[in-house]
Amino acid sequence: MVYKYIQKKKHKKSGGNIFKAVELCCVSPSSAIIHKTVFSDLGYFDEELLACEDYDFWLRYRYQTNFTSLKATSDKKW
Numbered sequence: 001m002v003y004k005y006i007q008k009k010k011h012k013k014s015g016g017n018i019f020k021a022v023e024l025c026c027v028s029p030s031s032a033i034i035h036k037t038v039f040s041d042l043g044y045f046d047e048e049l050l051a052c053e054d055y056d057f058w059l060r061y062r063y064q065t066n067f068t069s070l071k072a073t074s075d076k077k078w
Helices: 002-008 036-042 053-064
Strands: none
Touching: 036 053
16 A cells, blocks of 8 residues: 555655656655746647546656746745
């Protein structure tokens, strides 16, 4: 049961290695900022997949380019 294993272990951000990222879905589409040309180049989410459409996109995106996560909060509550 991968879920139980993940819950017991603190998530560690991967260093950009796509194969390490396969173990965890480490990107939330609602928190990502992506230029629209990326979707033109890579395509959108694959709607034919039954689940993990966003994860498939992140794997394709990571294969083509580098991305990083911000360590600090970058939003403001109004």
